């Protein structure tokens with residue numbers, strides 16, 4: 001989930017990164033969706049098979065359709081959207097996965113034309129949106145708000161940490177080496193007031209990983225265009241009232257998607273590619289693979305021959321985090337004076353590392369979202385959906401008091417670690433391994449093309465990165481290129 005998540009997607013900086021790291025030698029696949037290098041005209045028919053109908057797969061399909069290239073999408077599940085899907089039984093839709101447009105940083109004078117192509121589509125469609133995190137409240141575990149002095153101390157530590165992490169990440173990006181973990185970058189600050197909470201809230205809960213496994217450079221590549229890069233409160237995250245999953249599912253319309261068709265093997269030994277599914281083997285000229293990093297790491301799709309080492313290393317170097325989201329509906333207004341769509345965080349007392357943040361009074365309804373992440377969430381997730389609900393309910397009591405639980409009429413949750421078609425929430429690079437995202441952008445023998453959030457550098461871990469990555473993969477099949 002996107003608490004001050006980081007962002008950015010622009011060709012020059014990618015090229016700049018490649019030039020500095022020397023990674024350009026890996027290949028030519030950095031078209032940024034513009035249909036640049038490696039144009040590969042194919043005969044009409046089912047020439048490209050896209051694996052996965054998530055954001056990346058649908059973006060690739062739309063781009064191929066526009067370019068007049070024949071394709072089919074094979075999707076393991078019975079619905080589109082992948083890690084973006086809504087539950088419509090609530091007063092306003094509850095999103096199990098992605099919920100916020102992020103990196104909605106204006107690129108010119110019009111605030112509704114931003115770096116996030118999905119946000120831009122939503123803006124053109126005039127759907128109801130609102131900037132997130134406009135009102136934030138921080139509480140102690142006893143429900144008492146932090147005093148002014150405590151708030152100042154927290155913001156001072158948190159800002160210092162962001163600056164330190166960003167500086168380390170930026171330096172590594174510029175030098176092409178020397179990346180360190182968030183834990184190492186912030187070690188000297190751990191004596192500051194609220195340092196444990198800042199580390200948890202700003203990094204570990206956001207990435208679903210311990211700070212020692214989070215690369216500063218990976219965060220910088222994401223945040224470089226945003227207000228967060230300057231240590232300012234984030235202004236580029238937006239809620240959508242009608243549900244992100246509902247919004248994203250519109251892109252499936254008219255696409256040739258074969259649902260309930262999990263791919264188990266890809267044989268690219270010959271001039272063409274053979275794709276194994278329970279319904280038989282499909283022949284194609286090339287494959288765009290958008291299955292999540294979790295699925296790829298688990299070896300659920302066999303490649304024949306085995307993938308070259310840069311890909312298996314990338315699978316090792318990109319981790320999948322534990323993020324829990326629980327939706328609550330109440331039979332009364334349990335929020336007291338909290339404003340609509342406000343975010344509420346609880347600072348764990350003592351040595352606890354339990355993190356929970358709430359979106360309260362969601363769109364004015366008796367509904368709240370609890371977002372959790374970090375070590376305590378991972379532990380809770382081992383107990384499956386019940387474990388996540390138990391942790392969320394415990395955090396909720398600190399926010400709304402014990403009486404609120406008596407008013408719960410509905411909950412919804414999805415364990416992303418337990419989801420066999422995701423196997424985690426989203427990817428983060430281990431320190432020193434951001435180039436693994438770039439390695440994934442390099443096609444295997446011009447037959448297997450990886451796309452998806454893990455293959456995105458500046459939009460990694462996000463929908464917009466997945467979208468642009470899908471378009472970039474598709475652009476290789478069209479001389480005309482692909483429009484954003």
Ligand SMILES: Cc1cc2nc3c(=O)[nH]c(=O)nc-3n(C[C@H](O)[C@H](O)[C@H](O)COP(=O)(O)OP(=O)(O)OC[C@H]3O[C@@H](n4cnc5c(N)ncnc54)[C@H](O)[C@@H]3O)c2cc1C
Pocket residue numbers: 001002051052053054055056057074075076077080081082083084096097098099100101102261262263264290291292295300301323324325416421422424425426451452453454460461462463464466
């Ligand atoms: C809890 C949570 C909160 C998030 N919050 C945000 C947010 O607020 N904003 C944001 O921008 N991003 C957010 N994200 C991240 C965002 O959801 C992802 O980055 C993005 O949706 C990834 O899209 P994708 O197409 O790369 O992958 P996926 O969505 O994983 O799509 C891959 C598709 O491939 C299918 N598949 C897998 N294996 C196979 C197979 N063997 N055969 C056939 N099909 C297969 C899957 O079923 C899936 O449909 C969040 C994610 C989670 C989990």
